Amino acid sequence: MIVYGWNTKILKQAPLENYECPNCHQNQSAMVIYARYVHIFWLPVFPYKKTATIVCAHCNHETEEKNITLGTKEVIQKLKATVPLPIYLFSGTALIVLAIAYFTYAGRKDSEREQAYLKDPHVGDVYLVKSKEEKSQYNHYLMKVRKVQGDSLWVSYSSFNYNGIVSKLDPKDGFYNVMYAIHKDGILKLSQSDEMKKVFRDYSSYTGFDQEIEYHEPDSVAK
């Protein structure tokens, strides 16, 4: 759940001379200038309004800006104009902008690195591929490079298919202990047609990419 809303922050207070409180008729009022700002989880994102009130120190009566009478209004407008909006009221906006910039940058670095991996395959590289032919939602599978031989790659397939991007095999999954040869161009084509979703190298054992399982010929039926 995202907590958001608006809040106020007092920017400046100053005594207001010769002003009679409409409630208690004392002469002890102050001008208060404050900012209204939008917050997300109490972190100020941006201010959207600067406003003024008159507060009586004797009875706490408040006069909102729209109800302040002429003459007094000008004194307050002058004060209001001199008060800048503090920069920290934009901290949330700054954080959001920084986060977007960071993820954009990190994403670009990732895809540059993966492109370099594809051009120079190493034994152990794991490719996550989204199949265009598979019609069910389980259309993602993995293949692992076992051997690089000239223009050919020898790969093993994962036994499970997945319904999205994964970076960890199911504990019951693994790469079959059989290999198939494919041409390096085939891999590059997968990448150009956006079927290559991720390339993993230097992964930890947490990923399960070292899991291997025995391949069994499918039982023949209808003899």
Ligand SMILES: [Zn+2]
């Ligand atoms: Zn008063």
